[in-house]
Amino acid sequence: MVERESINQVALLQSLAQGYLGGTIKVKDIRAVGDTGIGTFEGVNGEMIVLDGTVYQALGDGRVVVADDKVVVPYATVTMFDDDVALDLTNVADKTAFENALNKAVKEYGENSFYMVKMHAEFSSILFRSEYGSQQPYPTLLEALKGKQTEFTAKNIKGTLVGLYCPNYMGGLNTPGWHFHFISDDKKQGGHILELSLNKGTVHFDKTDKFTMMLPDDKHFHEFNLAKDMKEEIRSAEQDKQAGMK
Amino acid sequence: MVERESINQVALLQSLAQGYLGGTIKVKDIRAVGDTGIGTFEGVNGEMIVLDGTVYQALGDGRVVVADDKVVVPYATVTMFDDDVALDLTNVADKTAFENALNKAVKEYGENSFYMVKMHAEFSSILFRSEYGSQQPYPTLLEALKGKQTEFTAKNIKGTLVGLYCPNYMGGLNTPGWHFHFISDDKKQGGHILELSLNKGTVHFDKTDKFTMMLPDDKHFHEFNLAKDMKEEIRSAEQDKQAGMK
Incomplete structure (x- = not known):
């Protein structure tokens, strides 16, 4: 039986940041424990969006494909989505305003829990990123993203945010x-959201009180000193913006 | 089906350190996910030893009882024990030497995994601690231990270490x-080990590549700022020694 009430994480964001871009856990293993979530692929070959049980791979060239079950996943977080609570939003000017609204809800429902969120909406404007993959020997995440990122802006586009x-x-x-x-x-565009705005949308929250980390069964994984502070590298890798949207 | 290959943790050691000494997870829930492990009870009312599926409670007055299924557990880590590898030891002078031997094994098997260990041995000498419980409103862990700890030294005693x-x-x-x-x-003595020595013993390791944290479903739990650095408090609470053994 699959544990619906767990956030299931492959490895650590810290191992990805340090350059553990391979692994032993596969798309098939991800699908077994979650129908909704986010992550990346071997070599950081694009952004992962898991929606309704399908694992999508948003590639550096802008295409989106359904990932093969055998593709390796160095980092991801997924869960079986349950719609616990909903939050209606109007006139969201940017990502900061969006996060502020979500933070208010989290404060109410419990800050020390995990939340997966999902919102289907028409975005007035959205800026998202993907990237071309790196080859072995793998660099750190920051190096892997350098010069390999591609950004896409879309206006009045219908789609789903997973967070x-x-x-x-x-x-x-x-x-x-x-x-x-x-x-x-249309499952043709996607990636890591850098900016967004929307007039109307409803965020659905899956409040989750269990966290499971699945470590790769791999000698290489044990060579990393994962206690190293990677905060700045992670912030930079996740939030780096080549161009503003506004 | 119970996941044998997961370390299952109730709440965080950090929430215990900050004074989250209650909870919603019970001994029954612990037994459902682990037959081996360590922890404590509501109000830090003694030390928990889980062995062969039984949850023992070593009390401040030196008695050991089998914990009732309804007793609340604010913090514990347990797993279904599988004997993956074994390490023979001879002439272990103290806890530091014991840990050094175990660390060497962990370096070989993989430092970034979790390990539950079990050793049945005759200890030449062992110093262990337990404590009387605190009442609500609960203090921090350090305050809860102050003046409430009791220490016991035993010589040539047969028993099991769980770590x-x-x-x-x-x-x-x-x-x-x-x-x-x-x-x-004889299940009459037990507690948190402060020192030990032994002539001969075999440590059995359960190497575990999954970590699951079970958060209490409890409003009070969300009031703690768990990002607060509790390293020193934890070190002090776990390693404080009122009297040396040597």
């Missing part, structure tokens, strides 16, 4: 706060 | 390194 909230004590295994990915309704 | 190793990146949710509890063969 994860980690509590503030998760700085050693992940990063506290929010992280959002996007996939369009 | 947990957390990887170095676990400083935000637990504490990196080793933590050992003890229970005597």
Whole structure:
């Protein structure tokens, strides 16, 4: 039986940041424990969006494909989505305003839990990123993203945002706060959200009181000193923007 | 089906350190996910030793009882024990020498995994601690232990050590390194191990590549700022010694 009430994480965001871009856990293993979530692929070959049980791969060239079950996943967080609570939003000017609204809800429902969120909406404007993959020997995440990122802006586009909230004590295994990915309704565009605006939308929250970390069964994984502070590198990798949207 | 290959943790060592000494998870829930492990009880009312599926409670007055299924557990780590590898030891002078031998094994098997260990032996000498419980409103862990700890030294005693190793990146949710509890063969003595020596013993390791944290479903739990650095308090609470053994 699959544990619906667990956030299931492959490895650590810290191992990805340090350059553990391979692994032993596969798309098939991800699908077994979650129908909704975000992540990346071997070599950081694009952004992962898991929606309704399908694992989508948003590639550096702008295409979106359904990932093969055999593709390796160095980092991801997924869960079986349950619609616990909903939050109606109007006139969201930017990502900061969006996060502020979500933070208010999290404060009410419990800041020390995990939340997966999902919102289907028409975005007035959205800026998202993907990237071309790196080859072995793998560099760090920051190096892997350097010069390999591609950004896409879309106006009045219908699609779904999938996001994860980690509590503030998760700085050693992940990063506290929010992280959002996007996939369009036609499943042709997607990536890591850098900016967004929308007139109307409803965010659905899956409040989750269990966190499971699945470590790769791999000698290479044990060579990393994962206690190293990667906060700045993670912030830079997740939030770096080549161009503003406004 | 119970996941045998997961370390299952109730709440965080950090929430215990900050004074979250109650909870909603019960001994029954612990037994459902682990037959081996360590922890404590509501109000830090003694030390928990889980061995062969039984949850023992070593009380401040020196007695050991089998914990009732309804007793609340604010913090514990347990797993279904599988004997993956064994390490023979001879002439272990103290706890530091014991940990050094175990660390060598962990370096070989993979430092970024979790390990539950079990050793049945005759201890030439062992110093262990337990404590009387605190009442609500609960103080921090350090305050809860102050003046409430009791220490016991035993010579040539047969019993079982149960211990947990957390990887170095676990400083935000637990504490990196080793933590050992003890229970005597007659199940009449036990507690948190402060010192030990033995002539001969075999340590059995359960190497575990999954970590699951079970958060209490409790409003009070969300009031704690769990990102607060509790390293020193945890070190002090776990390693404080009122009297040396040597």
